[in-house]
Amino acid sequence: MAVYTHLGAEELAELIATYDVGELVSAKGIAEGVSNSNWIIETSGSDGTGARFILTMYERRIELSDLPFFLSLLDHLAARDCPVPGTIHDREGAAFRMIGDKAVALIEYLPGVSVDHPTANQAHSVGKALAQMHLAVDDFEHQRHQTMGLAEWDHTINRCGAEALDRIDPALADFAFDELGVLAGDWPGGLPHGVVHCDLFPDNVLMLGDEVSGLIDFYFAATDFIAYDLAVTHAAWSFERGGHSYRPEIGAALLRGYQSVRELSAAELAAMPVFVRGACMRFISSRAADWLDTPDGALVARKDPMDFVRRSQFYASSGSALFTPHV
Numbered sequence: 001m002a003v004y005t006h007l008g009a010e011e012l013a014e015l016i017a018t019y020d021v022g023e024l025v026s027a028k029g030i031a032e033g034v035s036n037s038n039w040i041i042e043t044s045g046s047d048g049t050g051a052r053f054i055l056t057m058y059e060r061r062i063e064l065s066d067l068p069f070f071l072s073l074l075d076h077l078a079a080r081d082c083p084v085p086g087t088i089h090d091r092e093g094a095a096f097r098m099i100g101d102k103a104v105a106l107i108e109y110l111p112g113v114s115v116d117h118p119t120a121n122q123a124h125s126v127g128k129a130l131a132q133m134h135l136a137v138d139d140f141e142h143q144r145h146q147t148m149g150l151a152e153w154d155h156t157i158n159r160c161g162a163e164a165l166d167r168i169d170p171a172l173a174d175f176a177f178d179e180l181g182v183l184a185g186d187w188p189g190g191l192p193h194g195v196v197h198c199d200l201f202p203d204n205v206l207m208l209g210d211e212v213s214g215l216i217d218f219y220f221a222a223t224d225f226i227a228y229d230l231a232v233t234h235a236a237w238s239f240e241r242g243g244h245s246y247r248p249e250i251g252a253a254l255l256r257g258y259q260s261v262r263e264l265s266a267a268e269l270a271a272m273p274v275f276v277r278g279a280c281m282r283f284i285s286s287r288a289a290d291w292l293d294t295p296d297g298a299l300v301a302r303k304d305p306m307d308f309v310r311r312s313q314f315y316a317s318s319g320s321a322l323f324t325p326h327v
């Protein structure tokens with residue numbers, strides 16, 4: 001379910017007329033996604049040859065005051081040849097408009113599909129695209145506070161409470177409280193930082209064959225350590241679904257692809273074993289809170305926090321072996 005708001009044909013045509021993209025031809029709701037409403041929009045195109053866009057209505061989770069940051073980040077990266085959709089500005093130059101109390105933005109449509117079970121070549125391309133993005137944000141002038149960092153994981157886990165966590169899984173509370181202590185003690189400092197994606201799961205990457213055709217869903221982007229973003233991507237891509245087994249060829253290809261564009265410093269490599277565990281805790285905490293907030297029988301599929309507990313335990317048992325300079 002990812003169309004939360006009904007927009008009538010007249011309302012959509014009126015909206016599209018505020019952009020220089022031709023007339024509305026069709027609008028189809030997109031089923032994927034959970035946070036926002038998305039439509040594929042087809043128009044006659046400004047030159048009459050037809051054009052396709054994504055219309056996003058921001059429904060929840062995103063603060064309106066953050067929208068200029070997210071949208072200018074898309075434009076910045078698109079202008080630097082990253083495979084990121086740029087925004088279409090309306091005839092008055094605005095990157096987003098309001099429909100009632102909700103913001104909407106028209107963005108470029110990118111081809112490609114999200115893969116469920118990546119190959120090593122695909123992971124290599126994702127590593128390259130991530131590193132390219134990290135280089136391209138170097139001159140991005142805006143910042144955004146990391147709202148999903150260590151303090152928030154701690155706050156979220158404590159808000160859930162041990163009893164509720166144990167209702168999800170009897171091993172969850174002990175694991176989460178112990179792990180938060182480890183992360184608080186070991187969290188690195190003083191590493192290169194910049195604006196990073198922070199949620200580059202396979203469903204936020206579009207691929208054409210082995211090549212990345214789109215990086216999407218930048219709505220968790222924030223200023224943080226650059227290597228932490230690689231850690232999030234590593235934790236999200238390198239396991240079988242459920243987190244039961246590590247896919248060494250995927251983790252290694254991702255790192256190789258990344259380092260073919262941006263080499264990690266010795267200090268960044270040394271921080272990776274903690275960063276990947278932090279990345280797991282980030283999704284354990286948000287998934288646990290979402291799990292407890294989602295009523296039984298709701299249409300939204302719950303994501304299992306234990307999947308990332310297993311990934312974290314694997315990382316803890318591997319130590320620095322996955323992140324040595326020769327990988």
Ligand SMILES: Nc1ncnc2c1ncn2[C@@H]1O[C@H](COP(=O)(O)OP(=O)(O)O)[C@@H](O)[C@H]1O
Pocket residue numbers: 002030032033034035036037038054085107108109110111114203204214216217219
């Ligand atoms: N620029 C784009 N080009 C093509 N498809 C897109 C684009 N942006 C989003 N999509 C499609 O819309 C779906 C949901 O988008 P996403 O931003 O991930 O939503 P949510 O934030 O609700 O998770 C994606 O899985 C993808 O299929």
Ligand SMILES: N[C@@H](CCOP(=O)(O)O)C(=O)O
Pocket residue numbers: 033034035199201204217283286287303
């Ligand atoms: N990728 C995260 C949750 C964020 O949801 P998204 O649909 O906005 O990517 C997870 O898997 O827990």
